Amino acid sequence: MAELHGGSPLASRAATLAESSVPGVLHLSEVAFTTQVTLRVDPKSPAAERIGTALGTMLPNQPGQVARTEDLQILWLGPDEWLLVGPEGSADRIQAALVEAIDAEHGSVVDVSDHRTIVEVSGPVSRELLAKGCGLDLHRRSFTAGQCAQTLLARAGVVLVCRDAEQPSFWIFVRASFARYLADWLADAAAEYRA
Template identity: 65%
Template sequence: MAEPYAESPLATYTEVLSRHSVPGRIDIAERPFVAQVDVRVDPKSPAAERIGTALGAMLPNQPGEVAVAGELSVLWLGPDEWLILGPEGSQETIQDTVNAALDGDHAAVVDVSANRTILSITGPKTRELLNKGCALDLHPRSFAVDRCAQTMLARAGVILVCRDTQLPSYWVIVRSSFARYVADWLADAAVEYGSGSG
């Protein structure tokens, strides 16, 4: 039997992203194969509380909140929807953990790891770069560490996650079908930072 083979949506873009990164200013890279599990459950149900206990972090109940438990991040996507991010290959473990916590209660637990990829953008020019195509106020007072938002970046729907306000560092979670478009846009938007200006 043949071994399963997976290729990230931006496997052929590694060199492009590296070439458009500018040491000391901005670094753009793909974070491929991050486990992603979508969970929909009544937030007021005992099942939601059991899921939080099993994961080690209660499901966030405020818009844009991100709960962190070890290597897992739980992103609030809606009043009854969360996206759990984990290390590569951990999606089955995450699903098993959530399903066991449900104890037969109604919920939807879906592995969506192949649906999106993640672009990591880090460096002093990160907010400036993102604001070229995103209308969100990314100042740390408005968009702090462990905050997320479903928004538009260069006309593509993405989930933006603030990882660090000091560097700063963000994750752009984008559907696989839009990954190359967003990567091309980021590479083009980053060109000026290699010119010696700004």
């Protein structure tokens, strides 16, 4: 029997991202193997309240909000949809807590950890770099820490999260099938900062 081996979607582009980084100016890297779980539930239901209690924070209720706990980020994706992001190996724990809180009410909990990977873009020119391929207003007054948005970056559908506004840091959630394309685009877009 063949031995199964998993690799991150950007394992083949790790060197490209590292070489495209410029110390003190721009850092590009993959944040691989995070747990990602989607949740669909009526935000006004008793289940949503129980979920908030189980997670240690209420589900974000405003477009683009991100809630945080010690080891979890909860991204608002829609009026009744969230993406929960946690450390590697925590999918079973997160799913069990959500399913128990939903109980007999209508809801959906799905492990989508293999669906997307995360590219981290940080450094003083990170907003400028992202603006080359994204139509969002990324100014720190408009898109600040604790916000997320579903958008296009270089024509690839992504979820963009601002992790820090003062020392600009972003996570780009991109489908695994588009990850290498996006990594190559970022490396090309970053070329001017290496000169």
